[in-house]
Amino acid sequence: MLDFAPEPPIREGVTELRGRMAAARAEMARRDLSALLLVSPENIYYLLGLDYQGYFAFNLLLLPREGTPELITRAMEGPTVAARAPDCVHRPFHDGEDPMAAVAAALRSHVRPGEAIGVEDSAMFFPPAIWAGLRRELPELLWVGAGDLGQHLREVKSESEIASARRAAALSVEGMAAGIGAVAAGGSESRVAAAVYSAMISGGSQNPGFAPLIRSTQILQQEHVTWDERAIEPGEGLFLELSACVRRYHAPMSRTVYVDEAPPEAVAAHQAALAGLEAITATFRPAAVASDVYMAWENAVNQVHPQEGAPRHHCGYLVGIGFPPSWVGGGEVLGVRPGSGRLIRAGMTFHAMSWVTEPTGYVISDTVLVTEDGCEVLTRAPRDLTVV
Numbered sequence: 001m002l003d004f005a006p007e008p009p010i011r012e013g014v015t016e017l018r019g020r021m022a023a024a025r026a027e028m029a030r031r032d033l034s035a036l037l038l039v040s041p042e043n044i045y046y047l048l049g050l051d052y053q054g055y056f057a058f059n060l061l062l063l064p065r066e067g068t069p070e071l072i073t074r075a076m077e078g079p080t081v082a083a084r085a086p087d088c089v090h091r092p093f094h095d096g097e098d099p100m101a102a103v104a105a106a107l108r109s110h111v112r113p114g115e116a117i118g119v120e121d122s123a124m125f126f127p128p129a130i131w132a133g134l135r136r137e138l139p140e141l142l143w144v145g146a147g148d149l150g151q152h153l154r155e156v157k158s159e160s161e162i163a164s165a166r167r168a169a170a171l172s173v174e175g176m177a178a179g180i181g182a183v184a185a186g187g188s189e190s191r192v193a194a195a196v197y198s199a200m201i202s203g204g205s206q207n208p209g210f211a212p213l214i215r216s217t218q219i220l221q222q223e224h225v226t227w228d229e230r231a232i233e234p235g236e237g238l239f240l241e242l243s244a245c246v247r248r249y250h251a252p253m254s255r256t257v258y259v260d261e262a263p264p265e266a267v268a269a270h271q272a273a274l275a276g277l278e279a280i281t282a283t284f285r286p287a288a289v290a291s292d293v294y295m296a297w298e299n300a301v302n303q304v305h306p307q308e309g310a311p312r313h314h315c316g317y318l319v320g321i322g323f324p325p326s327w328v329g330g331g332e333v334l335g336v337r338p339g340s341g342r343l344i345r346a347g348m349t350f351h352a353m354s355w356v357t358e359p360t361g362y363v364i365s366d367t368v369l370v371t372e373d374g375c376e377v378l379t380r381a382p383r384d385l386t387v388v
Contacts, residue, residue, distance in 0.1 A: 016160060017049050017087065021063070023153055028065055034115035035107065036063040036146060039125040040330050041323035042248075043150030044071070048085040051206075051248055052077075055323055058099045058127065061088070064110040072102045100133040107138060118146030124331040151330060154320060156347035161249060161320065162369060165349050168205070169251035169367055169378035171244030175200040176255060176381055179212070179242065183388050185234040185259050189214050189227035196242055205244035209322030210252075212242035217256065220361035234260045239363055243319075243327050250319055250327040251367035252351045253379040257386045269362035270385040272304040276354035277364055277383070280315055280336075284350065284368060284375035290340035297336075297354065307358045313337060316352040319367060346372045 024047060028036055038044055041055040048061065048069070054077050062070040068089050071081055075092035082090065093102040111117065121131060122145070135143060157165065178199035182192045196212045214227040217237030232238060241254035256273075258266055279300035283293045297315040301307060314335030322329055334342070336350065353365040366379040 013160065014087075016158060017047065020047055020153065021069070024063060024149070025065060027149055027153065028063070028118060031118065031144070031146070031149075032116055033118040033144060033146065034065050034111045036118040036149065037061070037103070038063065038120045038150055040120060040123045040150065041125065042154065042321040042329050043120065045248055045321055045323070046150065046154050048088055050081065050085040052080050052084065054080065055125070058130065059125070060099070060103055062103070062106045062110065067110060070106045070110075072099060072106060098130075098133070100130045100137065103130070103134060104137045107134075107141070111141065113140035114142065116142040116144050118144050118149060120147050120150065121145050122147035122331065147332075151332070151334065154329065155318060156345055157320060157349060157369075158347075162347070162349075164247040164249035165251050165320070165367070165369070166378055168244045168246040168249050169253075169380075171200050171203045171205045171246065172242060172251045172253050172367070172379050173381045174203050175205075175212070175242050175244055176240060176253060176379075179214070179240050180255065180257055180386060180388065183232060183238055183257050183259060185232055185236075187232050188229050189232065189238070190229050192232075192238070192240070193227045196240070200242075200244040203244070205246065206248070207324070208243050208245040209250060209324050209327035210243065212240065213254075214238065214240050217361045220363070221357075232259055235263070237262075237266060237360075237362075239361075241363070241365070243367075245322070245327070248321045248323065250322045251349075251378050252319060252327060252365065253367060253381065254353070254363050254365040255381070255383075255386060256362050256364065257388055259388060262385055262387050263360070265359040266362060267385060268305050269356050269358070269360050270364070272301045272307075272358075273354040273356045273362045273364045274383055275304045276301040276315065276356065277352060277366065280352045280354065281366075281368055281375045281377060284344060284352070284370050286344060286346045286370065286372065288344040290336045290342040290344065291338055293336050293344070294338055294340070301354070301356055305356070305358055307356060309357050311338075312355050312357075315354060316350045316365070319349055319351045344370055346370050349378070
């Protein structure tokens with residue numbers, strides 16, 4: 001028997017959650033949607049505060065223009081939903097049953113034939129069989145793509161969200177320092193990963209959306225490949241990209257480390273990458289255009305050391321709430337890239353990345369917050385060329 005009162009689950013403040021719900025409904029009204037179907041963990045968490053690992057199975061939030069939201073999940077998740085998302089109705093389906101039937105029943109209780117339903121139809125968490133079954137089952141409804149609605153609401157962070165990002169950034173810095181401290185000739189990449197996880201989790205981090213990315217610069221271009229048990233060689237470069245996670249908010253950063261000594265080409269690449277990152281942070285400010293930030297980065301890099309290969313596809317992306325399998329906040333990477341007309345707004349957080357390939361591969365990145373008059377680096381850690 002417990003001899004103390006258990007603490008309630010950590011959730012976003014009720015007032016903030018209700019404000020988010022009101023903002024979502026206002027956007028639904030603007031688009032003349034009678035209901036909204038959301039399936040990505042990031043959007044469901046943003047509106048309900050539901051932080052759990054049950055998102056591996058089908059979850060769907062039905063948000064009607066008026067009335068109580070309904071969350072369709074496996075029946076076994078009932079106690080979790082009741083404790084962590086008490087402001088919604090749980091409509092369960094049992095294992096072996098078709099979740100589509102539960103979604104259709106929920107829709108019939110909230111909308112009338114001919115009404116428009118916004119659907120997060122581009123999300124990877126919406127199985128095609130369920131989506132197709134819904135359209136067959138309810139042909140009388142007007143289905144409208146609304147995959148951008150949740151992301152639009154989440155772009156600008158509140159003060160409480162920024163506080164979580166700041167805490168995540170501090171833990172990311174601790175994890176990076178521990179990882180770099182574990183790099184040694186003859187040591188293993190897995191030892192580096194263990195040091196990163198130990199520092200972040202012991203400091204208070206949740207499981208991040210991405211595992212830390214740790215690999216030799218010899219295979220730097222094999223993106224999203226991470227550590228194995230191989231031994232680190234003398235003179236080798238090692239790429240580390242990681243993020244801690246606080247209340248599902250992330251603050252990624254990356255550094256490139258050399259063992260024993262750095263070759264001359266690494267010195268030149270570091271100078272180019274550093275110039276690029278400084279240009280990004282100098283250009284991020286309210287009303288800036290994403291493509292202009294990209295051009296500032298590209299120009300700064302090329303002034304130090306021209307890049308002969310194909311240009312990098314982006315120099316950063318929006319970041320915030322993230323659930324496995326990533327920390328980017330959904331299936332679409334909202335990057336700072338050529339041709340993007342996205343306006344930068346105060347309260348956005350970005351993973352600003354300066355990735356160069358000439359004269360050798362080198363990466364340095366930080367999470368930044370766009371402020372009213374510029375940009376603040378949240379992952380404040382040394383940017384020097386590191387040799388261990």
